[in-house]
Amino acid sequence: MSSWDLPPDYPLSSDFVRRLKSALATGDKDMVQELICTEAEPVDAVIELANDDWMKEPSAQLPTGALLGLWTLEYKRELTTPLCIAAAHGHVLCVRHLLSRSADPDASPGGRGALHEACLGGHTACAQLLLQHGADPDLLNAEGLAPLHLCRTPASLGCAQALLEHGATVQLECGPDRVTPLHVAAQHGLDEHAQLYLARGARVDARNGRGETALSAACGAATRSPDEQARCLRLCALLLRGGAAADARDEDERSPLHKACGRARPSLCTLLLLHGADAGALDYGGASPLARALQTATCAPPAAQHRTVQALLNYGSPSVWPDAFPKVLRTCAQVPAVVEVLFNSYAQLRVSESWLEVVPEEVYQMHEPFYRSFFALAHTPRCLQHLCRSTIRKLFGKKCFYLVPHLPLPETLQKYLLLEPEGVLH
The missing domain is CATH 1.25.40.20 (Ankyrin repeat-containing domain)
Known part of the structure; x- marks a missing residue:
């Protein structure tokens, strides 16, 4: 017994x-x-x-879960x-x-x-x-x-x-998800713990029962305070320096970049891209990091809501299928900088006045200069400067982020080539 x-x-x-x-x-x-x-x-x-x-007590009042048929024979x-x-x-x-x-x-x-x-x-x-x-x-x-x-x-x-x-065994796999101590440190953004475990021989790319590496677990973890986000960023940089694969996929084919985009963390996304993460990777559901970034753009810090989308496009992510742009507009209307960056990634995308229906009136009023310039393009082709930008970006492809800063151009034009938003469209 x-x-x-x-x-x-x-x-x-x-x-x-x-x-x-x-x-x-x-x-x-x-x-x-x-x-x-x-x-x-x-x-x-x-x-x-x-x-x-x-x-064990016949007179006890049954809990709500039991009354609803949710009792699991456990207490x-x-x-x-x-x-x-x-x-x-x-x-x-x-x-x-x-x-x-x-x-x-x-x-x-x-x-x-x-x-x-x-x-x-x-x-x-x-x-x-x-x-x-x-x-x-x-x-x-x-x-x-x-x-x-x-x-x-x-x-x-x-x-x-x-x-x-x-x-204690640093590489011990435990629990139903077969996590290692390094996975636990990653999930909780504990950079000093991770450094300790790596120094003691923890395998940086060990996978848990869901196929996640520690880097993948860290990128998918919820972080709330600025301090938590800073610790997580240091942790991921430590893992990458220790040889973690920036593009390791889990059982759903999601990469660390997918997860960082899904958590609306632009600094982390940029770090992963700098270490070779594939900006165009697709998970089992066919979603790209860009799709995940657009879904969570409104959750990012206000000053950085467009940064992840901008970084992905500058590292070669394919843009959204043109016919799907109205859906993006519906999702991201309240973040015009995101709409601007994405729209400028096309050489030419015909604006339909019917798209006005998906922009709430209060959002239009709040960002009237931008949306007035946006819908004005329904009757006007893009300017020559934008067409030149598109040609250069197409030529540079996935190397835009690396090559544009080496061009003998003023910083303002370099930013223009890298899709820095201006607040209006031309």
Whole structure:
């Protein structure tokens, strides 16, 4: 019989658990330490902190999911030990005390051991103590993840270092997706963790169960704050310098560039293009990076909404099929710089006055100078300067970004050739 099946030493209904949960909820560190270090017996006592097994109580009100037929025959039950609680909250003195009483550093009745808890919380001193007392650095939790896979925050860098110093396997593939610690670092934008793992022999292009490399995982990860985006950019630059393939495809044939475009991250897209990413790559659904960039253009920072589209076109991405331009206009109408850059990538594209219907009136009014110049082209051919630009760009092809800056032209004309938006069309 497993620890899960045995009755806990302190069930949820006990006075001990009631006081412990109250102390945890109020942040009463002294009370938590008093309870788990002096009252809890034996030292590895199993403590039940939660149990939503409503099926054992006939009078219990059924949760909404069950009433809707969504019940999955599973319930949440949280079992833990004094050592796990101490490690989870960074109580170093308590961890040391419990270990001195021969607490088992690998005990995990709830599927997660004290070392897992320490790593999740980024409590380096606790992790070091546990490892010094024989904790298994590769112990898997109930989800099949090792402690290194739970180092998911900048604060956990010290835990990762301690784990590796005590023999943790840097290339261990864990969980249902068979991720390595490097994948985890990439998903969370942890550039210092990634540098540590690479220095310890992590394979830069190892693939997870979905065929993703660490670079692919990093490019597809959600980043919100400027600090997170900066860390992710440093991480991807580190991976590329370490030999990561800029164009590695996952099981859906999506490249890192597809994912960066889908996340509206122009600086990352430019970095990938500089390292040889294919601007015209198609995934299994037939979508190009440009298609992904156009879909998410409105999500990019206002000052850079057109940058990804501009970079892709300057690195040789085919433009949108002309008949599909009205769909682009409908999607990107509120970002006229994107419409301008894309429109200028055609030598000649006939403007239809019927397209006016897809531009909301309030958007037209907000950007009237641009849209007035745009729809004026329904009756006028493009100017000679634009036709010359198109000829030069066609001649340079995928090397526009590299060759245009070498032309003996003023900077303003170089920018013009590279589709820098002007705010109106000619």
